Every structure is written in structure tokens, then in C-alpha cells.
Amino acid sequence: MSFVAFVEIINFFLASLAAIISLGILRKVAGNLALSWKYSFVAFQVLALATLLTAIYELGTRFVAGIDMQLLGNTAHFIFVILAFFGLLRQYQLLKGLTNRGG
Amino acid sequence: MVSVDIVAIIITIIGLAAALTARKTWLLVEGDLAESWRWILPSVPIYATSFIVLILHNFLQRYAVSRPVVSLVVNLNLADKQTGFKMQIWEPIILVLKNIQVLSELLFLILVLIGLTRQYRLFKELSSKQ
Numbered sequence: 651m652s653f654v655a656f657v658e659i660i661n662f663f664l665a666s667l668a669a670i671i672s673l674g675i676l677r678k679v680a681g682n683l684a685l686s687w688k689y690s691f692v693a694f695q696v697l698a699l700a701t702l703l704t705a706i707y708e709l710g711t712r713f714v715a716g717i718d719m720q721l722l723g724n725t726a727h728f729i730f731v732i733l734a735f736f737g738l739l740r741q742y743q744l745l746k747g748l749t750n751r752g753g
Numbered sequence: 754m755v756s757v758d759i760v761a762i763i764i765t766i767i768g769l770a771a772a773l774t775a776r777k778t779w780l781l782v783e784g785d786l787a788e789s790w791r792w793i794l795p796s797v798p799i800y801a802t803s804f805i806v807l808i809l810h811n812f813l814q815r816y817a818v819s820r821p822v823v824s825l826v827v828n829l830n831l832a833d834k835q836t837g838f839k840m841q842i843w844e845p846i847i848l849v850l851k852n853i854q855v856l857s858e859l860l861f862l863i864l865v866l867i868g869l870t871r872q873y874r875l876f877k878e879l880s881s882k883q
Contacts (some may be wrong), residue, residue: 658855672869729801
């Protein structure tokens with residue numbers, strides 16, 4: 651097993667753990683804040699999938715159903731970063747709204 | 754440039770935009786919440802940087818030379834015994850770049866996990882108070 655594949659497998663477990671913690675936070679909050687955490691919960695699941703795809707690519711599987719595994723992995727990373735961005739943006743908007751009301 | 758590179762470039766740009774949003778959020782909050790955001794804040798640009806490294810890696814791989822960078826051949830003759838040793842180094846920078854990319858992804862996840870754990874503890878405390 652290559653070093654890259656080994657690290658990506660660790661990354662897969664870490665991303666899954668991040669998704670579980672996000673789910674934990676999601677259960678503790680409500681309303682608009684819960685919506686922003688929903689984004690990060692799904693985002694970390696997608697990130698876990700992306701790391702798994704990269705690990706499979708590094709282990710030797712180059713194509714799945716004629717699709718390049720590298721492209722699949724990068725597409726998963728793309729979905730992750732979009733979801734993470736919108737999650738962060740929602741939290742920012744929410745906190746800004748709260749501070750505006752507080753001020 | 755292939756689709757893989759275009760996707761990687763878009764990821765880097767959105768990642769940097771996300772880093773900016775995370776910084777703005779961090780400036781809004783204070784106390785324990787700010788402490789948790791302090792861990793998440795550096796993680797986002799690290800993630801974007803890992804994709805810059807990936808773009809560089811893919812670029813170098815495409816235009817890499819098809820012969821070894823260093824070739825070392827040693828022939829030894831001891832009495833009647835003859836032995837040979839040959840070592841070739843093929844574009845070591847490409848291998849190092851890929852390792853840097855996955856390691857920065859690992860660092861990103863560690864920072865995110867610390868930040869998330871702190872936020873979880875905070876929200877747990879708040880919900881138990883209510």
C-alpha cells in the first residue's frame with residue numbers, strides 16, 4: 651500500500667468522524683443554525699466519499715463504469731467545497747443578523 | 754488542461770472564498786465560540802492550498818520527462834566476484850507533491866475536528882443549561 655493511499659484511508663475515517671460530530675451538533679441546535687449544520691453534515695459525508703475514492707484510485711482502480719476515478723474524486727471534493735461554503739455563509743449571515751440585533 | 758484540473762482550480766477558488774467567509778464569521782463571534790472558530794479558520798485555506806499543490810502535481814505529471822532525473826550505476830569487482838548496483842530517481846518532486854497534498858488534507862481534517870469538538874461541547878453545555 652502506498653503512503654498516499656494510507657493517509658487517504660486515515661482521512662476517510664477523520665472525515666466520517668467530522669460528519670458524526672456535525673450530526674451531534676445538529677441535534678443540539680434548532681432553526682436556522684440547524685440548517686447551516688445540515689450543510690456541514692452532508693459536506694463531511696461527501697468529503698469522506700472523496701477521500702475513499704482517492705484511496706481506491708491509489709490502490710490501483712483507475713476507472714469505474716468508464717469514468718476516471720480521479721475526476722470522480724475531484725467532483726466529490728467540488729460538491730464538498732460548495733456545501734462547506736454555503737454552510738459557512740449561512741452561519742455568517744445568521745451571526746451577523748444576531749450581532750446587528752444585539753447592537 | 755483537462756476536466757480534472759478545471760475542477761481542481763474551481764475547488765481552490767471556492768475554498769479561498771470559504772476561508773474569507775470563515776474569517777468574517779470569526780471576527781463576529783467572541784468567547785468560547787470564537788475559540789472554536791480559531792481552529793476552523795486556518796483549516797479552510799489549508800484545504801485550498803492542498804488543491805493548489807494538486808494542480809501543480811497534475812501539471813508536472815503531464816509534462817514530466819520520460820527518463821530518470823538521476824541514474825546511479827555502480828559496478829564492483831572483488832576478486833573473481835562481480836556485482837552491480839543500479840539506482841534511478843524518477844521525478845521525485847511529483848511524489849513529494851502528492852504526499853504534501855494528502856498530508857495537508859490530513860492537517861485540515863485534524864484542525865476541523867478540534868474546532869467541531871469544541872463547538873459540540875459548547876452547544877451541549879448551552880442545551881443542558883436550557
